[in-house]
Amino acid sequence: SLVLKSSTAQRRMPVIGMGSAPDFTCKSDTREAIIEAIKQGDRHFDTAAAYGSEQALGEAIKEAIEVGLVSREELFVTSKLWCTDNHPHLVASALRKSLRTLQLEYLDLYLIHWPICAKPGKFSFPIDAEELMPLNLKGIWGALEECQRLGLAKAIGVSNFSIKKLENLLSFATIPPAVNQVEMNLAWQQKNLRDFCKANDIIITAFSPLRKGASRGPNEAMDNDVVKDIADAHGKSSAQVCLRWLYEQGVTFLPKSYNKERMNQNLQIFNWSLTEEDYENISQIKQQRLISGPTKPQLKDLYDEEN
Numbered sequence: 001s002l003v004l005k006s007s008t009a010q011r012r013m014p015v016i017g018m019g020s021a022p023d024f025t026c027k028s029d030t031r032e033a034i035i036e037a038i039k040q041g042d043r044h045f046d047t048a049a050a051y052g053s054e055q056a057l058g059e060a061i062k063e064a065i066e067v068g069l070v071s072r073e074e075l076f077v078t079s080k081l082w083c084t085d086n087h088p089h090l091v092a093s094a095l096r097k098s099l100r101t102l103q104l105e106y107l108d109l110y111l112i113h114w115p116i117c118a119k120p121g122k123f124s125f126p127i128d129a130e131e132l133m134p135l136n137l138k139g140i141w142g143a144l145e146e147c148q149r150l151g152l153a154k155a156i157g158v159s160n161f162s163i164k165k166l167e168n169l170l171s172f173a174t175i176p177p178a179v180n181q182v183e184m185n186l187a188w189q190q191k192n193l194r195d196f197c198k199a200n201d202i203i204i205t206a207f208s209p210l211r212k213g214a215s216r217g218p219n220e221a222m223d224n225d226v227v228k229d230i231a232d233a234h235g236k237s238s239a240q241v242c243l244r245w246l247y248e249q250g251v252t253f254l255p256k257s258y259n260k261e262r263m264n265q266n267l268q269i270f271n272w273s274l275t276e277e278d279y280e281n282i283s284q285i286k287q288q289r290l291i292s293g294p295t296k297p298q299l300k301d302l303y304d305e306e307n
């Protein structure tokens with residue numbers, strides 16, 4: 001686990017977390033999958049108001065605590081503020097709503113889901129251009145800081161922020177962001193962002209660590225020949241190579257599997273390491289961002305064209 005420097009009482013974040021973003025190809029039951037993950041040793045769970053998984057996650061946590069599998073203090077639960085609530089006066093009520101849905105007293109981490117503001121109101125995905133408004137990041141961050149002071153969240157952070165946007169946030173934050181959750185995987189390695197976050201004590205959480213969930217096309221990470229060769233050489237799976245690489249970068253990551261065997265496989269990445277030669281080959285993997293953002297049309301300056 002890694003220490004969240006700006007959190008209440010320097011809390012620790014387990015390196016591996018289980019994602020719960022909607023995957024429409026996956027018919028399994030979120031509640032059952034979370035309970036199985038807790039049985040297997042997962043302690044870190046990621047959700048968002050936008051995912052529709054808060055209720056199921058909350059029910060699973062409640063059940064796991066009731067049957068004595070785990071205590072609340074052992075769990076690390078993250079949720080995220082949706083773009084329609086990216087308004088200073090809506091932040092605390094959105095967080096309280098997530099807490100009610102999750103049946104929790106506090107979150108371990110609350111993130112701004114996207115650096116995008118949409119008109120308050122009903123959730124829609126993707127967000128239409130006419131729904132967009134200017135983002136009052138300073139006001140929103142102040143409201144998040146207040147939520148941390150009130151104990152509603154032990155730590156606060158952001159998601160999908162570029163270096164430029166983090167620099168802006170750091171210029172006025174009283175409580176610096178503890179985490180930036182972004183797409184990161186072997187096919188989108190983001191070295192500059194990793195270096196920046198490391199230098200500024202911001203923990204990165206990698207979503208789509210296997211680059212599979214949100215895509216319907218070829219998987220440039222797991223199906224890459226370089227990754228397959230490394231996996232064969234170590235007697236591991238491609239998924240384990242993807243996750244081991246993230247672990248060696250000092251980031252936290254959210255593999256999502258609702259399958260018992262793959263869930264277990266994704267936790268078995270600790271007793272081996274990548275070689276120098278593996279790293280040389282990894283540096284040759286073609287880089288391309290998979291996630292273009294939650295709006296339609298795509299926003300040109302969303303990522304400030306960094307990599």
Ligand code: A2P
Pocket residue numbers: 019023026207208209210211212213214237239240254255256257258259262263265266
């Ligand atoms: P499943 O639930 O059937 O295991 P991403 O990291 O890009 O979000 O990818 C998540 C997807 O990857 C899920 O659909 C999950 O499917 C699949 N997945 C998770 N772990 C593994 C694994 N070890 N090997 C192959 N596929 C996996």
